Amino acid sequence: MRAVLLEVSGLQVDFDGKPAVRGVDLALERGEVLGLVGESGSGKSATALALLGLLPAGAAVRGSVRLDGQELVGASDRDLSRVRGSRIGMVFQDPLSAFTPVYRIGDQIAEAVRAHQNVSREAARARAVELLDLVGIPEPAARADAFPHEFSGGMRQRAMIAMAMANDPDVIVADEPTTALDVTIQAQVLDVLRTAQRETGAAVVLVSHDLGVIAGMADRVAVMYAGRVVESGPVDDVFRDARMPYTLGLMGAVPRLDGAADVLVPVPGAPPGAGELGGRCAFAPRCPLAVEACLSEVPPLRAAAGSAAPHLAACVCADEVGGLTPQDVFPVPGIADRGERPVGEAVLKVRGLAKTFPVFKGSAFRRRVGSVYAVDGVDLDIRGGETLALVGESGSGKSTTLFELLELARPEAGDVELFGQSVGGLGKAGRAALRRRVQIVFQDPMASLDPRMPVGDIISEPLRAQGADRAAIARRIPVLLEQVGLDPAHAERFPHEFSGGQRQRVGIARALSVEPELLVLDEPVSALDVSVQAGVLNLLQRLKAELGLAYLFVSHDLSVVRHIADRVSVVYLGRTVESGPVADVFEGPLHPYTQALLSAVPLPDPERERARQRDRILLAGDPPSPTRRYEGCRFRARCPVYADLDGVGKERCEREVPASPVAGKQSAACHFPRVRDVV
Numbered sequence: 043m044r045a046v047l048l049e050v051s052g053l054q055v056d057f058d059g060k061p062a063v064r065g066v067d068l069a070l071e072r073g074e075v076l077g078l079v080g081e082s083g084s085g086k087s088a089t090a091l092a093l094l095g096l097l098p099a100g101a102a103v104r105g106s107v108r109l110d111g112q113e114l115v116g117a118s119d120r121d122l123s124r125v126r127g128s129r130i131g132m133v134f135q136d137p138l139s140a141f142t143p144v145y146r147i148g149d150q151i152a153e154a155v156r157a158h159q160n161v162s163r164e165a166a167r168a169r170a171v172e173l174l175d176l177v178g179i180p181e182p183a184a185r186a187d188a189f190p191h192e193f194s195g196g197m198r199q200r201a202m203i204a205m206a207m208a209n210d211p212d213v214i215v216a217d218e219p220t221t222a223l224d225v226t227i228q229a230q231v232l233d234v235l236r237t238a239q240r241e242t243g244a245a246v247v248l249v250s251h252d253l254g255v256i257a258g259m260a261d262r263v264a265v266m267y268a269g270r271v272v273e274s275g276p277v278d279d280v281f282r283d284a285r286m287p288y289t290l291g292l293m294g295a296v297p298r299l300d301g302a303a304d305v306l307v308p309v310p311g312a313p314p315g316a317g318e319l320g321g322r323c324a325f326a327p328r329c330p331l332a333v334e335a336c337l338s339e340v341p342p343l344r345a346a347a348g349s350a351a352p353h354l355a356a357c358v359c360a361d362e363v364g365g366l367t368p369q370d371v372f373p374v375p376g377i378a379d380r381g382e383r384p385v386g387e388a389v390l391k392v393r394g395l396a397k398t399f400p401v402f403k404g405s406a407f408r409r410r411v412g413s414v415y416a417v418d419g420v421d422l423d424i425r426g427g428e429t430l431a432l433v434g435e436s437g438s439g440k441s442t443t444l445f446e447l448l449e450l451a452r453p454e455a456g457d458v459e460l461f462g463q464s465v466g467g468l469g470k471a472g473r474a475a476l477r478r479r480v481q482i483v484f485q486d487p488m489a490s491l492d493p494r495m496p497v498g499d500i501i502s503e504p505l506r507a508q509g510a511d512r513a514a515i516a517r518r519i520p521v522l523l524e525q526v527g528l529d530p531a532h533a534e535r536f537p538h539e540f541s542g543g544q545r546q547r548v549g550i551a552r553a554l555s556v557e558p559e560l561l562v563l564d565e566p567v568s569a570l571d572v573s574v575q576a577g578v579l580n581l582l583q584r585l586k587a588e589l590g591l592a593y594l595f596v597s598h599d600l601s602v603v604r605h606i607a608d609r610v611s612v613v614y615l616g617r618t619v620e621s622g623p624v625a626d627v628f629e630g631p632l633h634p635y636t637q638a639l640l641s642a643v644p645l646p647d648p649e650r651e652r653a654r655q656r657d658r659i660l661l662a663g664d665p666p667s668p669t670r671r672y673e674g675c676r677f678r679a680r681c682p683v684y685a686d687l688d689g690v691g692k693e694r695c696e697r698e699v700p701a702s703p704v705a706g707k708q709s710a711a712c713h714f715p716r717v718r719d720v721v
Contacts, residue, residue, distance in 0.1 A: 047072045047245050048093070048213055053105035053115075055088050055097065055269075061319065062088045064269040065105070067343070070213065075239070075246040077260030077277065079253060079292070081571045083313055085269040086249045087135075090217045093247070094130055095122045109213070128158040131206030131244070133235070135218040137198035141190040147201050148174070148186025154208045173204035176241065177234045180663065194664045196227035200234050207238040214238060215247045220255060224435040224598060226661050229642035232259060233660060251572065253296055254601075254644025257281060258651035262352075265289045268314055268324035271343065275353030277648045285346040285355035285363050287329050287371050294368020295576035297605035299628070299643045300650075306605065307368040308577035312541050323357070330371060331359045374580065386426025389461060389560050389592045390447070394702075395420040396455035396616075397439075397446050401669060415668050416442040418616035420456075422594075423705040426559065429586065429593040431607035431624070433600060433639070435665055439616040440596045444564055447594075450476055461559070478508055481553035485565035487545035491537040497523075498533030501552045508556055522551040527581060543574035547581065554585070563595045567602060579606055600643050604628055611703075612636050615665060615676045619700075622708025630717040632710035634659075634683045641720040659720070675700055675713065683714055 048070040055063035063085045078086045107114040134140040152166035174182035177200040220228040264274040273286040294307030311328035326336040346360035401412040417439040424430045450473045452466035484490035502515045520530035526547040567575040611621040620633040631637045641659040645651045661680045674696045678684040700711040
């Protein structure tokens, strides 16, 4: 038995008198990893920040947080300053905001060392360089002199972990450390976090909304809802035999890379507001299993019948939930068949698409000094009724490709055909006709909707642009709202009166208003909680089946792509490197880059995820700069296959550009393709 290092009892946090954390109890043993999961607003981050006394001045904190017997709640700032960075290290969600922008990275890490250790500047500097090297920063001595803005997102997060481990803390609190990172960079950061734990022997509190990350990292998991822990226990027990309906809902809402979940299970409703809790189970209004007792008392955490003693659930129906699947608790009607679908005529053909942006230098006298090769050889094919996913890391050229297609103008290089027409020779009337047939759904639903207009006017805007009469528009709005699962009576409401998922449904309704044939979806679910994401993905599946739409679906989430797409096109540094049917590419990827992407995606299955970690492919560094043209294969600097080749093979990769993938079947732009099972 390991000794309890950090003990949290009855922790409560109020913001302006409204409860955000309501009686959280946690115990963290030396050397273990505790995962905190839940939807946005569940109290995860507030709990993590309360451990260190880092909440804003307006927060009222009650209860007890004891570190090796030392009480931290109510401690003076002087006492907390001795603990912060010394005994408890913190890895923040946004490292760019956490670092001071006007100080060098090395100086900030050295400052953390000198704040708690009586060492010289030279020794602190040497320690900073040693830590940067330990977390995998290349050329650590030189990079220590860089400013935060000169680091990529993944490198900044590594440097933040280096700072957290600077004084060999007893506890490391990591608050969403992989949010907004590409999956390959996420894998690197999680590997660095494991290194930090191994080198310091620290216990870790890992806050994350990603169940796959928790499955691979945590020893125990605590599921939070409306400011309370509603289920906790060993990670294997909770994932295998969840006893809280909310936990089952979270698991059923997550698309899986291995295709284990054919149907996504959205949790109905939305979390309660701070003033809507009352003396009942906070999840009862959303729970299909709720009984009268759920409405009259707040259920305590208790061991369910047949579960191990440390596995606790705050549910009066916990005994009955054991053995149920998410679909048993949250039945999902009307999901379209995922079998083979007939495809129609070609909707979109792209060959050799290229787009560069100029790089200027100087202020008074600007001069062009180079180019950014944002897109440099993208090939796409989509047919009616088909979903093609475009995937790749940030900066690979996905969004630039979309905007080039939607511009409906002659491309800088290559050829674009929409519905059999080359966009290069279109006049004004031809472009207007095509715009009706192609619509887009944006990534951020709030930013894409005019906050001053009611949603009825927002949805009708494309119709007015196409010259539809008022009577037709008035008839069309209720139909569209009902089609996307919204109440037609809410047409007069403004965007801020809807939840994030509802706003995205408004965006989809706007795109559907002119009856398009091709829908371009730019990261449409990346900003949504998993339960809301599941509802939007199910909606897109249903609309595709009902309306025969074709989708061009851009995403960095390969689990979502596996669930929704028929074919996939993988882009690296502006060029298509692999394409083919989703099942073929995901089960037998040919290109080393595709293999690395798939290998980095965590599975929400603790046993399988731990087994996969032994063979995980970790790409070195970040993608190279798109400001230079690369001869030969542009992936070779990060390619594990290239590193193992002989001289002749390496020379071929350095001099010869691999042939582009063949549309319609699985193929890869690689001189030495080989199938590797990474799922």
